[in-house]
Amino acid sequence: MMKNIKITLSLLLMISLSSCDEFLSETPDNRTEINTADKISELLVNAYPNGGTYMDFAETMTDNVADGQLSESLPKNTQNYNWEMQDETNVDTQTNYWDACYRAIAHANKALQAINELGNPSSLNPQKGEALLARAYSHFMLVSFWSQRYNPATADKDLGIPYVTEPEEVLIKKYTRNTVKEVFDFLQKDIEEGLKLVGNDYTEPKFHFTKEAANAFASRFYLVKGDWDKVLEVSAGLGSKPVGKLRNYLAFTNLDPNVQFIEYAKATEPANLLIVSAYSIYARASSRNRFYLAGDRSANILGSSTNIFGKTWLYKTYSYNSSMTVFSPKFKEYFKYTNLTANIGQPYLGTVLLSNDEFYLNRIEALVMKNRIAEANTELEYFFGTRTTGYNAATDKLTEAKVVDKYPVIDNEYTPYYAMTPVQTSYVKAIAETRRRDFIHEGIRYFDMKRFNIEVIHETFGKPANTLIKDDKRRALQIPLSASSNGVEKNPR
Template identity: 65%
Template sequence: MKNIKIILSLLVLTSITSCDEFLSETPDNRTKIDTPEKISELLVTAYPNATYMDIAETMSDNVFDSELSSVTQKNEQNYNWDMQTETDIDTQARFWNESYKAIASANQALAAIKELGDTPDLNPKKAEALLTRAYSHFMLVTFWANRYNPATAKTDLGIPYITEPETALIKQYTRNSVEEVFDLIQKDIEEGLKYVTNDYKELKFHFNKEAAKAFACRFYLVKGDWNRVLELSKDLGSAPAGKLRDYTVFNAFAFAQMPIEYSKEDKTTNLLVAYPYSIWRRAYSNRFYLTGNRQDEILGKDTNIFGKTWLTRTSGIYLGGINVFVNKFYEYFKYTNVTAQIGEPYTGVVLFSNDEMFLNRIEAHVMNNQIDVANSELEYFFSIRTTGYVAATDKLTQASIAAKYPVIDNEYTPFYALTPIQASYIKAIAEARRRDFIHEGIRWFDIKRFNIVVEHDTYTSGKVSRKNILVKDDKRRALQIPLSASNNGIEKNPR
């Protein structure tokens, strides 16, 4: 699909490095979007051309200090929950900027739909624009605001929620409250769900019906609306055979083919995939990563509920096993000058999957005190993730879950109360999610949602030289607003 170039004036929210270029154009000197086809082409740019995975994963408890000498400043700043000073590929500032650029495209599409009469035939395009706008705002508020808590959301600083196209050269924005942001996200999601379609040539690269439900499930899980999560995920059922990732099949592929298969559009579990500008595929060379000497803490058999080996396998073929990785990410390098061997890297990522939606469904059952159903579903999930699973003997009970995941006082502290049995099951689900989405940043969302304490040790010559602890309600859980935005009037997060 050809891209439509739009001149954006969202200077307050995007990088000011190209300020002169922006100022050389008038705000309305943009391609006129006056046909349904042009709206469709525009919506291709309504998905962020950046990934959050480097940011989120490095802040989580899935990474350790390998002491590799090839440390990058941005990697170290993520590890220490600091604001990054860099603004290039895979940085906090880039994800902020690209998210607001995507929002600008969605808003321009919605304005064009309105100008064309907002007719019923345009409803699928309106749905995609609303869902992409909601998604980018949701990711922004997830990273740059305090976790959602209805008791404080009215006063907690959120992010600017933009609903109109740019018409001013420089416009000042203020931060909506977290409550306002979540209300607006919910409004966009519900309106989008009414009209979302599967009528796409490349279905999984757009918000289709199932991807929209998966996004809504993630959103309502954060809000604590368990019934809505169950309603949206009901098509999965309690044993979604053939709908979740088959690691036996995945592991059988040749090493070079595995990352291509992981994010492939034809995989049933993959609901929304993307190829953003990213080098996350190369992250195994980062100093702060999943280290070989600590991998058993994440994927050792003691972390499996049945005490058996996970089907998820790590590889340490690079760097002599100092760092290890699950071979999930394929990098497509687009050459802009073949002779000079320069170009742009793009990495295949899965944004939403049946695997995540199923775990969210199980969590909703637990919170609705449907423990027997949760037992059955969690057992099914572990069965297709465990080597040597035996249905007759590998069974889950309340007693086995409580023994494997005992309640630890003040460990998991969401904004809602947990009974002891709920606390054990929630931990079991969170630990399953942690392993299933290793390297994908999902663990950070649970760390934030459940207010989990994280300790990051920095080593010098094999000894701890710095112990950095992210305590409960640590202000660093909300990323600091990028300088390009705060320098132009966006209020900073307290520190």
């Protein structure tokens, strides 16, 4: 198939690139000239982090997981659970994802350079918009994991990540870390310019930034920044009670679990906005990870006691061989054989990076923070209804009193950098718990855990509990050795 080649980059060290990217490893005189819209579009196929998934390490660091007491534990799973730096660099590790993001950024920057060299014609606006958004997405994920949470009061002093805006033209280039403020300023610039330019004209639109996916990503960014007006602006197209745009859990959970595995990340699912096919073995986590969604933790998150209408949720979990760990069928591994005789190949996993489900919840949270509680109530009731068994719109009503009673304010539990009223706190907590349920296994809880500075306690059978306190330095992952050994400053510990 495609011949693998290697290029040394200071942040990535030795990374593999396919022959369709061969120009990246050649001297300028020998590179294939990227001088047409088709060639730029082909380049942008690789502008998304597809060398692994963040979901394994992100999910394991949250309060969604517990000790399933399997007889053995993978080292990386134990290290993630204890918020330790991983000493592995293979698939689905922290280093692997860091590399995948900067590799994606390199492709986006090369596309932008090619567009600039062609004179920035308006005919290439869609490609330019996609490149800017893809570059922003990977940088956003990097700063979310490897820096402390965004706080405008300290952002100009907090260590961010290197924001790379130019293709590498030298063998080894030294990078310094931008501040979190600088990173967020770069992100906003790329996102806002990209939103103006990006289009929907793709052969496989769900694997690219479309206008809808771009707006969903922007809503996530503005939510972190606390810019509620912008969240509402980019999500206006969803409308009220977006029928047909959210995942139909009633239909989904009535399918055989083996079919659910396939259906969850399908491009034909209306709720899915951006999908990536990543080199990953995360689909095996439920039977290999000791620290996973254990049975008692599952009941606390997905059990009927958490349903505000007093009914059961439509979410279903399963287990292998009476294991103490359970799973929601979301990940289907596809194996690509490179040598049938030797039974050798690479596992791939379709993962949903952005969805209307998250997009809608972001909008509801912004409504709450703008004190538009009545509207937020209407939308949240609708969302709960799409996830509730036997929901009756005429009798299952959501009220402010119910939300405040079900999600009481606990002193010092949710502490974002901005102030919230008691009513806002109850609603934000309700939304965060809803997001937690909906995206179990997908690592989304990590972003809320960090944004709201939620304390997390991890217990291991036979050992003292390990607590991630508020503002714990371990909330920012340690910079990979491959980067720190090339001059990128480490995070304090």
